[in-house]
Amino acid sequence: MRDLSNDHRWLSINTATLRKQGDLCAIVDACARHEIRAVAPWRDQIAAVGLDRAAKAIRDAGLALSGYCRGGLFTADAAHVQAMRDDNRRALDEAHTLGAPCLVLVVGGSSRDLPGARQMVADGIGAMLPHARASGVPLAIEPLHPMYAADRACVNTTRQALDICDRLDPHNEGGLGVALDVFHIWWDFEVHAQIARAGRRILAFHVCDWLVPMRDMLNDRGMMGDGVIDIPRLRESVEAAGFDGFIEVEIFSERWWSAPIDDVLTTCIARYRSVV
């Protein structure tokens, strides 16, 4: 297990963490100012400043990427299937341009027909896989917390995400894996066993914390150390499984969105070194 206490060389900032404080270029500037070495940008934030300008800003700041958010959001609506597939191809192309090590997939929620939605999701990911492999940008399925099953993602556990990987990539040819966020997976009684099973399929590792009480199911995530998640124990498992990439801070929080950008980054760095 890596010792994080001496510096923050493996810290990455997911740009959604700072989405209300400034545009992508302002976020990149702030990260560079704090000697942060990586970011994980969101598509809408990239689009707002333009892909070329964003790519140049990231490159000029010497930043690496820990992922690109996000593809997926598969739909059963026949009229939109092709449009969604085209959009997912564009997401892969953008990720390639930006040099992202993976495209994070949030697969979309479900109405009543969960089994049908899950089949559609597996089909959608399967359809993306050849282009992902050709682009050199692997797809990272992110299981979201079960409280989002109805409206955001119908892949809700590490086991379920890995079952999809096994089905679509039975011979482990690559191009497919998982993004594990402690917020979504910490509660799972078999999470450590599933992390071990995941092994090299772990393409991204996200941290934040689970607050008690939680005021909002979407936008009240906690800063690491302010909640109940045993983050070091999860990081230990993830690193024992072979993951040695960036540790990405992704916090959706009205509280932290209302704080000055430098305060947020200073806190992220301090917590990364002390409680992650």
Next chain:
Amino acid sequence: MRDLSNDHRWLSINTATLRKQGDLCAIVDACARHEIRAVAPWRDQIAAVGLDRAAKAIRDAGLALSGYCRGGLFTADAAHVQAMRDDNRRALDEAHTLGAPCLVLVVGGSSRDLPGARQMVADGIGAMLPHARASGVPLAIEPLHPMYAADRACVNTTRQALDICDRLDPHNEGGLGVALDVFHIWWDFEVHAQIARAGRRILAFHVCDWLVPMRDMLNDRGMMGDGVIDIPRLRESVEAAGFDGFIEVEIFSERWWSAPIDDVLTTCIARYRSVV
């Protein structure tokens, strides 16, 4: 699969559904008025009117029980372990007095040490089991939705609850099983497989619905038919596994708590017959 459309003979009302409209005796009267044949009372509601008076009211109304809520809430606090065990024995004795077919266990949440909490819970249930068997009141472990893992229950999936049953009752000698509530388990990609595995261990089946959006993580459950859960599909699996008991409506909802008691029961009956 039973046809529920013709009457409501298998409907049970969990008394928490009506906890703000009246005391236990008022709830029992209302259920009898609507020709409902069973209730599942909560301990605090029984205690508020007195066990003997409650037992007499239930008996006089000709009501059966579909369960008794609730035991569990195990603690790691050494000073309280014995008190909690004593209280759980009293809960079993009350359940016996009331003629409940099971005592529903909500096992308590966890601070950071989830594995430790889960071990404590298994130990606590194991300690209750001999008395449960002697009382003829089986223990029904209720897995709660993962969004409650931090503060209410660290048993969060059907698989996890059944693993505990297998460990404590490896030879299926009885006295131990699960209470399955669609609100807690509907999202689980392997729920139907786990229900089949549960078989005769299913001691209770609870229904309500999952609203989108949900305004409150605790007290915004929906009336059956108002949300996204495919309740008939879950009931089909539960009954295919061998369950033939009461279908218990348990709704924690500020909205329904503010409605007149007869309106709630009329709606429960109509929805039970049409969408459960």
